[in-house]
Amino acid sequence: xxxxxxxxxxxxxxxxxxxxxxxxxxxxxxxxxxxxxxxxxxxxxxxxxxxxxxxxxxxxxxxxxxxxxxxxxxxxxxxxxxxxxxxxxxxxxxxxxxxxxxxxxxxxxxxxxxxxxxxxxxxxxxxxxxxxxxxxxxxxxxxxxxxxxxxxxxxxxxxxxxxxxxxxxxxxxxxxxxxxxxxxxxxxxxxxxxxxxxxxxxxxxxxxxxxxxxxxxxxxxxxxxxxxxxxxxxxxxxxxxxxxxxxxxxxxxxxxxxxxxxxxxxxxxxxxxxxxxxxxxxxxxxxxxxxxxxxxxxxxxxxxxxxxxxxxxxxxxxxxxxxxxxxxxxxxxxxxxxxxxxxxxxxxxxxxxxxxxxxxxxxxxxxxxxxxxxxxxxxxxxxxxxxxxxxxxxxxxxxxxxxxxxxxxxxxxxxxxxxxxxxxxxxx
Ligand code: NAD
Numbered sequence: 001x002x003x004x005x006x007x008x009x010x011x012x013x014x015x016x017x018x019x020x021x022x023x024x025x026x027x028x029x030x031x032x033x034x035x036x037x038x039x040x041x042x043x044x045x046x047x048x049x050x051x052x053x054x055x056x057x058x059x060x061x062x063x064x065x066x067x068x069x070x071x072x073x074x075x076x077x078x079x080x081x082x083x084x085x086x087x088x089x090x091x092x093x094x095x096x097x098x099x100x101x102x103x104x105x106x107x108x109x110x111x112x113x114x115x116x117x118x119x120x121x122x123x124x125x126x127x128x129x130x131x132x133x134x135x136x137x138x139x140x141x142x143x144x145x146x147x148x149x150x151x152x153x154x155x156x157x158x159x160x161x162x163x164x165x166x167x168x169x170x171x172x173x174x175x176x177x178x179x180x181x182x183x184x185x186x187x188x189x190x191x192x193x194x195x196x197x198x199x200x201x202x203x204x205x206x207x208x209x210x211x212x213x214x215x216x217x218x219x220x221x222x223x224x225x226x227x228x229x230x231x232x233x234x235x236x237x238x239x240x241x242x243x244x245x246x247x248x249x250x251x252x253x254x255x256x257x258x259x260x261x262x263x264x265x266x267x268x269x270x271x272x273x274x275x276x277x278x279x280x281x282x283x284x285x286x287x288x289x290x291x292x293x294x295x296x297x298x299x300x301x302x303x304x305x306x307x308x309x310x311x312x313x314x315x316x317x318x319x320x321x322x323x324x325x326x327x328x329x330x331x332x333x334x335x336x337x338x339x340x341x342x343x344x345x346x347x348x349x350x351x352x353x354x355x356x357x358x359x360x361x362x363x364x365x366x367x368x369x370x371x372x373x374x375x376x377x378x379x380x381x382x383x384x385x386x387x388x389x390x391x392x393x394x395x396x397x398x399x400x401x402x403x404x405x406x407x408x409x410x411x412x413x414x415x416x417x418x419x420x421x422x423x424x425x426x427x428x
Contacts, residue, residue, distance in 0.1 A: 019098030030410035084158025150183030203237020205356025230306025236272030
């Protein structure tokens with residue numbers, strides 16, 4: 001199995017670069033391969049807007065606490081801004097800008113009519129009661145009200161936020177606007193306009209892209225061994241689908257470590273994070289492995305689907321898999337990416353593989369706008385169609401430019417965004 005060489009980049013990746021630095025470096029790396037106006041690249045280095053807001057709430061003990069919230073809107077040339085809102089103590093302006101830029105590429109590689117954004121509040125959500133979280137979310141919705149909306153900017157859940165958070169946000173926005181507006185956020189429960197299949201979608205898209213990559217590299221799925229780190233929404237759904245399609249899922253893990261059976265695990269019998277948090281190790285298996293060991297197991301396919309930055313300069317040389325599919329966001333550091341490319345181990349990037357989440361968010365937005373819900377079968381069929389189209393676009397770019405899968409995905413995305421800018425022109 002081989003993958004084309006990575007293009008030479010003007011800057012060498014640094015193991016400790018920030019999300020914004022990585023996003024900008026990847027932008028330039030992709031731009032080097034296409035005929036693009038440098039002025040457009042310069043515009044794309046910067047967000048269109050970054051909103052910083054103060055979010056005061058009354059704590060349960062009657063005191064008032066003030067938090068800082070952000071919404072970085074990167075680019076909207078192809079449609080309304082789209083991206084998550086996270087509640088995490090380390091949320092910063094620059095992180096939101098970098099992650100917002102990634103959302104621009106993720107939506108563009110899927111050819112969705114959305115731009116990219118990211119936001120959040122610098123807060124530890126575990127230190128808040130449910131009532132405090134609700135007050136925080138409603139006040140944040142009010143602070144963002146002028147800049148969000150179904151045709152402006154559509155937030156979604158991210159770290160520390162969930163479907164309930166989105167319901168509060170939707171309710172607060174709707175009450176102030178005087179009309180029920182489900183299309184202002186995605187990732188809601190179906191009862192208030194959420195989509196069937198939304199929770200499973202990122203894992204499903206990881207499974208679809210893995211299946212296509214297995215086929216591309218002339219492997220037989222029935223003889224393909226797979227190791228998956230993380231057994232949550234992404235990891236467990238991907239594992240079960242690949243298992244159903246005939247792959248041999250030999251190792252899975254959660255934060256406490258993993259289990260390993262060369263004969264294959266019964267993925268449906270292992271509880272996912274949502275069914276029984278951290279229950280993987282409770283399942284009977286011939287061997288246990290640490291999370292570090294899992295990443296270097298001798299398998300055909302490795303799917304890191306837990307957290308970011310797990311494949312690094314220190315372990316990339318020890319990876320034994322023939323193919324890596326990124327289930328998590330940013331599991332491969334830039335330095336590891338270079339090492340893996342030098343070792344001819346293809347890495348199918350997150351912006352393609354786990355884009356099922358934002359794709360079904362797009363379906364949710366369509367359903368909200370049309371006031372008509374789709375069946376689970378329809379959602380899954382349309383997701384399959386969108387994933388296959390995006391896979392084919394990126395695959396063609398790999399062949400046309402002799403580049404890595406990551407660079408190819410960025411080329412597809414950047415070409416679309418740049419063409420839209422070129423066509424619309426600069427106002428005024
Ligand atoms: P989740 O909370 O449902 O599950 C996370 C899993 O990873 C759990 O099994 C947990 O035990 C495990 N885990 C946590 N820390 C770990 C560690 N240090 N080492 C090994 N395992 C660890 O999360 P999720 O929604 O499946 O998200 C996983 C990744 O996928 C994240 O990077 C997320 O940003 C990304 N992602 C999620 C979605 C989505 O909509 N759920 C969409 C796209 C990308």
